Amino acid sequence: MLQRDVGILHPGAMGAAVAAQAVAAGARVWWLPEGRSAASRRRAAERGLRSAADLAELAARCDTVLSVCPPAAALDVAAQVAAAGFEGLYVDANAVSPRHMADLAPLFDGSGATVVDGGITGPPPRTAGTTRLYLSGDARATARVAALFEGTALTAVALDGPVGRASALKLAFAAYNKISYALAAQACALAEGHGVLEDLFDLAAHALPGTPLAAAERLAGAGPKAWRWEPEMREIAQAWADAGLPAAFADAAARTFARWEHHKDDGSVTGARLIRDLRRADGADGDPGT
Template sequence: MTYRPTVGILHPGSMGAAVAACARPNAEHVLWCPEGRGQATVERAEEAGLEPVSSLGDLLAKADVVLSLCPPAAAEDVAQAVADHRFAGVYVEANAINPERARRIAELVGTTARAVIDGAIIGSPPVGSKRTRLYLSGAESAVALVEGLFSGSAVSTPVLGTEIGQASALKLAYSSYQKASRVLAAVAFGAARAHGVDDALLDVAGKRQGSYLVETGYIAKTAARAWRWGPEMDEAADMLSAVGLPDEVLRAVSQTLARWDDSKGLAELTPDEALDRLTRP
């Protein structure tokens, strides 16, 4: 008989719920804890077919594998709560954090856990026809268990190696460029708009293949995601500083994103409205 582990997800945002749903065909149960969560999270979990449990302790007692997907700033607090319950299964730290923090979490949870895996999600939430990648690094047997969970699903699981921190480094190396470029495009377009040359900028950028400057609709999307992207840029800056690379650019990107902190979840925001918010100190 094929082994079907029970999975727990902490805490199912749009990405976490979609990834957890992809594990359902290969898992015995996919659990989550509604305690302290908002109505939007409850609805996401129900739509994804996740099974509610009464408490975090109940989830950790039942789960063989736990996936941690939360805002970067909360990653260690979540890990501490898991460690306090002496979780004994496989813990997948899949947050956008720097390698040093990933190693600290591995040491913290690893005192009782069977294994801690460093994970990095790159891509959109795997819903509809979209696919995503969950990069893994850690002990081979534990990594193989997670690979099996997502076999045949919209989540592919490339393995980077056995070292904790490799997946986290890949995530931040990629996102530091991809997300900082989006912010720079918004700032450049805002400067052009302020001087009445935004149409001319679009014309110039349109002649260059793949320029973010022509994707003005993404300015509003960047504003709505700034609350999450800003801390991620701080994590990326910490990673650069730790290896002797300049971190000032990403610190500045984080400070720019902070101007959009009050735009969280504003899906109907227009590019002009987003730029107006960006000009406020």
């Protein structure tokens, strides 16, 4: 198999895990360590990523660039790659709305690059069958991207149709999956305010087992990721509004997740603490949780 050079921008927890799957499949994966945190450098070293001096070098070396970054940064990252003269496959695998994908694609007009729309569902890929990368756009381009991950823990699924379809599917799934955490937390905060939280958990354990409403510890996983989920809710709100649908669900979820942003990457936060944060008038960090 022909070895390929792939760029990853920028390897957070998800991006690093995606990059690791490409490495496992035989690709040389490059990243930009300049200005990145010690945690990012550690993740890159652990996963065998190679350092590029700057974006111009990465763009020149790589036939494929994967963008896995917070939604608010997606357009800026794409513009930087386009300005660097990249001519290969640019895969935007961020949780952005179809409208933002429509804004992003023209950045590469006349550059020789091909834009592929990507949407990742599931946790950072480590075990086969847990995580999918949906792709849409030019069929030959999506097939080439899918081939990068053949035989790895990341399942690539090419959709028929243009750029924007993968993003729409990703946001539709995220809307149900992630807003359910916000809704469960709000229900728990209401129950706690009236002294019936444990009764709610007991009821949900019987009626809705396995859901975030069934136990406080099921909510805990949302806390460290809320800083990413909040802007994703904004993208969902925009996508719903563009489709003529009410956007209030996503706007409310964004406000809920904003109350938890100070728990970024804090794996020790508890569900009980998240519930209490919702009941604080300012949502600010305060007394230690249990």
